[in-house]
Amino acid sequence: MKIYDAKPILVGLAIFLGITTFPFWYNGGKASPPPEPKLDTPVISKMEKKECVASKDYMRKSHMALLNEWRTEAVRKANRYYVTAGGKLYPVSLQRGCLKCHSNKADFCDQCHNYIGLKPYCWDCHLSPQEKKTTTQVAEGE
Amino acid sequence: MDKGKRDFLKITGACALGLSALPLVKATAKEKGPAYINIPKALQGKRWAMVIDVRKCQEQQKRGECNKCAEACHYIHNVPKIPNEEEIKWIWKDTFEHAFPGTAHEFVPDELKEGPFVLLCNHCSKPPCVRVCPTQATFQRADGIVMMDHHRCIGCRYCMAGCPFGARSFNWRDPRPYIEKLNYQYPTRRRGVVEKCTFCAERLGEGLEPACVEACPAKALIFGDLEDPTSEVRKILKEHLTLRRKYELGTHPNVYYLV
Numbered sequence: 001m002k003i004y005d006a007k008p009i010l011v012g013l014a015i016f017l018g019i020t021t022f023p024f025w026y027n028g029g030k031a032s033p034p035p036e037p038k039l040d041t042p043v044i045s046k047m048e049k050k051e052c053v054a055s056k057d058y059m060r061k062s063h064m065a066l067l068n069e070w071r072t073e074a075v076r077k078a079n080r081y082y083v084t085a086g087g088k089l090y091p092v093s094l095q096r097g098c099l100k101c102h103s104n105k106a107d108f109c110d111q112c113h114n115y116i117g118l119k120p121y122c123w124d125c126h127l128s129p130q131e132k133k134t135t136t137q138v139a140e141g142e
Numbered sequence: 143m144d145k146g147k148r149d150f151l152k153i154t155g156a157c158a159l160g161l162s163a164l165p166l167v168k169a170t171a172k173e174k175g176p177a178y179i180n181i182p183k184a185l186q187g188k189r190w191a192m193v194i195d196v197r198k199c200q201e202q203q204k205r206g207e208c209n210k211c212a213e214a215c216h217y218i219h220n221v222p223k224i225p226n227e228e229e230i231k232w233i234w235k236d237t238f239e240h241a242f243p244g245t246a247h248e249f250v251p252d253e254l255k256e257g258p259f260v261l262l263c264n265h266c267s268k269p270p271c272v273r274v275c276p277t278q279a280t281f282q283r284a285d286g287i288v289m290m291d292h293h294r295c296i297g298c299r300y301c302m303a304g305c306p307f308g309a310r311s312f313n314w315r316d317p318r319p320y321i322e323k324l325n326y327q328y329p330t331r332r333r334g335v336v337e338k339c340t341f342c343a344e345r346l347g348e349g350l351e352p353a354c355v356e357a358c359p360a361k362a363l364i365f366g367d368l369e370d371p372t373s374e375v376r377k378i379l380k381e382h383l384t385l386r387r388k389y390e391l392g393t394h395p396n397v398y399y400l401v
Contacts, residue, residue, distance in 0.1 A: 054176070075291045078283055079178035080347035092178065093344075096327055124332035125292060127220075127324060 035111035043101045052101075053084050067094065067122075094126050103129045183349030187367030189267070189286040190341055191396040192355070193378050194260050198362035203258060209235070211260060214357030215339070220330040222320030230311040232339040233262040233354055241387060241399075254401060260363065262354070263288060263309040263339035264387060264395030271301035271310065280336075285367075286396060287341045297334035306388050307395070310338045341365075368396065 003009060044050060052059050054066065073079045074092040082090045082097075091097045102108045105128035113120060180186070202208045215221070215233045222230055235258035239246040242259075269288045271280050279294035280301050302310045316333045324330070328344065331337050342352035350356065355363045366375035375398070378384070384398040 071291075071293055073178045074347075075289065075293070076281065076283075077178070078285070078343065078347065079180060080184070080344070081179050081181050083177045083179055085176050089181075095329065121332075125329040127326050127329060129326060 032115070035115040037109075037111045038104060038107040039102075041101060041103045041108075043103065047101075051084075051086055051088070053082060053088075053090055053097075064120075067098075070094075070097075094122065099129055105129070180347060181349070185346040185349055185351070187285045188369035189367060189396065190265060190346075191286075191366060191368045191375050191398065192262075192341075192352075193364040193366075193375050193384065193398045193400055195360075195362040195364070195400045196254075196257065196259060197400070198360040199258060199260060199358075200253065202358075202360035202362065208359065210357045210359060211354035211363060214353045215342075217323060218325055218328060218342075218345075218353045219340075220317075220321050220325055220328055221337075222317035222330075223322060224315075224317070224320045228314045230313065230317065230337065232311075232337070233260060235259065236261050242385065244388065244390065245385065259399060260354075261307070261309070261387075262397065263341075264307055264393070264397045265339075265341055267394035267396060268392065270304040270306070270393055274300040274304040276300065283343070287343055288338075289340055289343055290337060292329075292331055292335045292337070295335040297336065299336060301336055306391050306393065310336050312336050 039050070059066070070082070070092045073082075080092050082092050084090065099105070105123075109120075109128075112118075199208075212231075212233050212235070216223075216231075219232060221232055224230055237257050238250055238254050238259060240259075241257065241261055265286060265288045267286065269280075269282060272278075272282050272288060275281070276298060277294045277296055279291050279296070281289055281291065283289050297312070299312055302312060313331050313333050313335055318324075318330055321330060342350070342354075345352060351365050352363075355365045364374055364378060366373035368375060368379075370376065378400065379398060382400055384400050386395045386398055389395065
């Protein structure tokens with residue numbers, strides 16, 4: 001079988017395959033390291049019973065749903081405190097509640113969010129503890 | 143099934159009796175679980191209002207320029223300092239003419255002319271900004287506070303057009319670089335949302351009065367519940383003549399000026 005204009009076609013095909021498979025050979029088959037959210041903040045390490053506002057399993061899967069619920073309760077229904085199943089009292093607030101214990105946004109929130117390429121817009125407004133560089137992050141995220 | 147009138151009444155009575163026990167059952171059966179509450183010391187009201195004693199404020203100004211209410215408010219709420227037409231303000235000072243355009247005339251007493259009148263969101267009982275908001279990002283709480291939910295704001299600025307008091311500001315740009323000192327207990331805003339005074343809803347939940355009221359060295363700002371006949375604001379309104387801004391527009395503003 002003879003291919004007309006075989007040379008440019010084959011070269012073009014090679015270039016096309018090279019570009020489309022770029023992500024595979026560029027990463028060389030290495031998997032990026034799985035996220036490791038850290039819980040070693042000063043507040044958490046001081047806790048006797050390490051317990052969040054809900055179970056670890058629920059928080060892992062549905063923290064975003066809980067955050068939405070908290071937003072509605074605090075802002076719209078004016079309920080500003082949350083009693084957990086264990087009877088502990090927490091302010092319904094991302095900055096004064098969640099981030100009080102999880103004061104390590106880079107080692108906690110960002111771990112998974114970066115892994116799956118998610119950019120939650122929480123941080124456009126909400127401040128993570130003493131992270132002065134958020135300004136540039138917001139500008140880039142826009 | 144053959145049931146007479148007597149049986150019917152008996153059953154009805156039994157049912158009514160059973161229903162009346164429902165609240166009791168509900169109260170006892172309530173399991174301890176996750177719940178949203180307010181702490182007991184949280185300030186609760188039915189119609190929050192503020193009285194601004196202009197004379198006390200003026201006296202304080204004579205002792206030297208005072209801007210403590212705005213400074214406290216703007217620090218606590220991370221309000222940026224942007225000059226000129228992109229200015230963002232929750233509480234500010236202005237002259238009589240600007241505060242009460244319909245009432246001012248050329249023979250107004252000199253000491254009143256310059257004020258200063260402390261202006262802020264009036265938390266109207268019939269807020270036009272709430273009526274025009276297409277996403278209900280701004281809404282009225284049960285206690286009368288006209289509140290912003292910035293998560294919902296799409297930046298259409300209808301509310302700014304609706305508000306006759308100019309109490310709302312739009313974030314034309316990312317406000318963070320313009321905040322001198324960040325308060326990490328409160329969020330900032332982002333580009334493209336409208337913001338305004340919230341009567342310190344977050345502080346009321348902690349049992350604190352609004353920041354401006356607390357910061358005023360002359361105690362010229364008085365905060366209270368208009369529905370509570372024993373509150374200080376009610377007492378002042380009963381004893382003195384007070385002004386409201388543009389009351390003729392029918393928005394029922396809840397900030398009163400004592401002149």
